[in-house]
Amino acid sequence: MSTYLGGVFDDALPEGRAAATITVWRHGVEARLEAGKVYTIRSEVLRLERGGSTGRMLFIRGQDPRLTLFSEAPGLLEEIGTTSGLEARNAVATLTAEVAKTRRATLSLWLIAAAVLVVLGLVTPPLFRVAVDGAVGQLPLSLDVKLGDLASSEITSFGPAITDERAAGLATEILERLRPHLPPDIAALDLKITVIESAEVNAFALPGGRMAVLSGLLKRADDVNMVAAVFAHELMHVRHRHGIRALVQSAGVLALVSVVFGDATGIVALLAQGGVLATLTHYGREHESQADLDGVALTAAAGFDPAGMPAFFRKLKEIAPSSEVQEALSWMSSHPSHEERIAAIEALIPSLTRGEDPPMNHTLEAARAALRGE
Amino acid sequence: MSTALDFSINHSPDFPLLELRLAAGQQVFAEPSAMVTMSPSLDMSAGIKGGLVKGLGRALGGESLIVNTFTAKAGRAELALAPGGLGDVMHYNVGATGTGLMLQSGAFLAHGQGVSINGKWGGARGFFSGNGLVMLRASGSGDLFFNGFGAVLPVDVDGGYIVDTGYVLAFEETLNYEVTTVPGLRPRGLGKLKTFFLGGEGLVCRFSGRGKVWVQTRQIGSYLGWVYPFRPTKNRG
Numbered sequence: 292m293s294t295y296l297g298g299v300f301d302d303a304l305p306e307g308r309a310a311a312t313i314t315v316w317r318h319g320v321e322a323r324l325e326a327g328k329v330y331t332i333r334s335e336v337l338r339l340e341r342g343g344s345t346g347r348m349l350f351i352r353g354q355d356p357r358l359t360l361f362s363e364a365p366g367l368l369e370e371i372g373t374t375s376g377l378e379a380r381n382a383v384a385t386l387t388a389e390v391a392k393t394r395r396a397t398l399s400l401w402l403i404a405a406a407v408l409v410v411l412g413l414v415t416p417p418l419f420r421v422a423v424d425g426a427v428g429q430l431p432l433s434l435d436v437k438l439g440d441l442a443s444s445e446i447t448s449f450g451p452a453i454t455d456e457r458a459a460g461l462a463t464e465i466l467e468r469l470r471p472h473l474p475p476d477i478a479a480l481d482l483k484i485t486v487i488e489s490a491e492v493n494a495f496a497l498p499g500g501r502m503a504v505l506s507g508l509l510k511r512a513d514d515v516n517m518v519a520a521v522f523a524h525e526l527m528h529v530r531h532r533h534g535i536r537a538l539v540q541s542a543g544v545l546a547l548v549s550v551v552f553g554d555a556t557g558i559v560a561l562l563a564q565g566g567v568l569a570t571l572t573h574y575g576r577e578h579e580s581q582a583d584l585d586g587v588a589l590t591a592a593a594g595f596d597p598a599g600m601p602a603f604f605r606k607l608k609e610i611a612p613s614s615e616v617q618e619a620l621s622w623m624s625s626h627p628s629h630e631e632r633i634a635a636i637e638a639l640i641p642s643l644t645r646g647e648d649p650p651m652n653h654t655l656e657a658a659r660a661a662l663r664g665e
Numbered sequence: 666m667s668t669a670l671d672f673s674i675n676h677s678p679d680f681p682l683l684e685l686r687l688a689a690g691q692q693v694f695a696e697p698s699a700m701v702t703m704s705p706s707l708d709m710s711a712g713i714k715g716g717l718v719k720g721l722g723r724a725l726g727g728e729s730l731i732v733n734t735f736t737a738k739a740g741r742a743e744l745a746l747a748p749g750g751l752g753d754v755m756h757y758n759v760g761a762t763g764t765g766l767m768l769q770s771g772a773f774l775a776h777g778q779g780v781s782i783n784g785k786w787g788g789a790r791g792f793f794s795g796n797g798l799v800m801l802r803a804s805g806s807g808d809l810f811f812n813g814f815g816a817v818l819p820v821d822v823d824g825g826y827i828v829d830t831g832y833v834l835a836f837e838e839t840l841n842y843e844v845t846t847v848p849g850l851r852p853r854g855l856g857k858l859k860t861f862f863l864g865g866e867g868l869v870c871r872f873s874g875r876g877k878v879w880v881q882t883r884q885i886g887s888y889l890g891w892v893y894p895f896r897p898t899k900n901r902g
């Protein structure tokens with residue numbers, strides 16, 4: 292015979308409950324308070340229930356509705372099943388069967404959930420895309436801004452911001468030349484670009500239009516057209532709201548599971564809790580080619596040489612193998628410069644009309660000198 | 666237990682200070698940087714209480730891996746502790762009612778001997794409540810102090826009770842809970858997604874059974890949203 296730690300709910304007690312030591316006898320289950328009071332629930336009227344926050348709390352009730360014994364101690368249920376009277380044993384058997392049934396039900400919910408995910412994610416991706424497009428269309432642009440703000444603190448993790456007018460001013464001037472050629476609602480956003488001190492050849496745009504260019508890119512680019520090409524590509528991720536789309540794609544599954552089952556699974560939640568910046572700037576291949584094609588059109592409209600984009604991709608390809616700084620080319624790792632990608636851009640260029648190309652107030656040469664500390 | 670702590674919580678609910686009077690040999694375990702004042706005779710040491718695994722569990726629950734241990738080695742000593750945030754401090758006698766306590770991550774302030782704090786996988790329920798995936802679970806027997814944001818209301822639940830997820834601070838383990846949308850407000854289809862994104866409005870913790878729930882009167886997320894427009898902004902170079 293063992294004792295188990297637990298408690299008692301009884302309206303007659305000062306707080307309505309108290310801790311108790313529980314013992315199982317043949318005639319019933321007994322709970323003894325520290326103060327000495329003893330409660331007994333007789334085997335023949337015993338009812339058992341599992342619950343509580345963890346789902347492992349055992350509640351023991353009899354005929355008196357105001358009295359409940361409870362314990363989470365392992366082994367208590369088994370002891371009731373082996374020690375107490377026949378009626379109590381039946382109660383244990385009923386509960387055990389119920390628990391097994393719930394387990395099977397949970398398992399089948401899991402299987403259904405998995406099947407739904409497979410169907411949604413794999414078998415009918417076009418349908419899923421329509422759902423995502425619909426969902427993104429419903430969300431206001433101000434949400435993009437909010438999400439961008441959320442991730443903006445991660446920008447500075449790449450390095451300190453460069454405030455030298457020659458570098459920061461060049462980045463802003465290129466952005467401002469592209470801006471009027473964007474759709475009005477995007478052009479009206481608080482588009483901003485920060486130059487970050489880092490050897491990485493990288494640039495990115497957060498939802499809502501906050502952008503960053505790492506100084507490595509300014510050092511590696513041959514001319515302003517190449518820089519404008521990358522900016523235009525990134526701006527197209529903002530325009531097409533690729534960041535929020537990526538988020539809805541992962542969170543949409545989560546929301547769906549929660550709608551269907553009332554409570555999503557922890558694993559799915561974990562998936563959705565990855566780095567904010569990574570989620571918001573990691574785009575699929577389709578999003579990339581959309582950004583390429585619309586981006587190159589944007590550079591042309593803004594008067595930059597559209598050949599700057601394929602030229603920059605070629606340049607990345609050419610420095611990559613000869614360079615020991617493979618990781619420094621991080622824009623390339625997220626934007627693989629496949630020949631077909633370059634070919635698709637080049638196929639589009641002849642159809643583009645290039646806008647007026649006014650002289651720039653800032654030059655790449657001056658920006659580079661600033662970056663070298665001259 | 667005979668190790669019950671002699672304490673008082675003053676200046677509640679806004680700026681509470683937990684004042685403890687330790688008898689010789691008594692120990693208090695507190696989150697780092699909670700110490701405000703202490704007697705010079707009090708011995709303080711930092712360490713990972715309960716080993717690395719428990720420590721990591723706590724860390725996942727939004728608490729520090731390190732717990733400071735205060736020991737009254739040389740006779741009686743006094744210790745004052747304060748939480749990092751603005752909100753009331755509550756005392757709970759773990760084990761006195763035969764049940765453990767579930768705490769939102771970050772709510773732990775201090776505990777006496779006999780209590781253990783672990784990270785408890787809250788699954789998606791914790792995730793949706795905006796408090797991370799892991800909750801804290803206090804078990805054993807002894808004194809526990811936890812802090813909320815704003816004032817804290819203890820509520821005796823018998824039957825059912827609904828609290829917005831952001832305001833749930835702690836609850837006893839005898840209670841069942843489920844995170845759902847507000848009944849009757851359940852939006853359909855895309856509306857659901859919209860609500861999900863725009864501030865987590867409409868998600869509630871639905872308690873059932875019997876036990877105590879501690880509700881905090883402010884929510885950190887809403888508060889930050891309120892403060893945000895007033896933040897100083899840097900001039901751009």
Ligand SMILES: [Zn+2]
Pocket residue numbers: 524525528574579582626
């Ligand atoms: Zn891209």
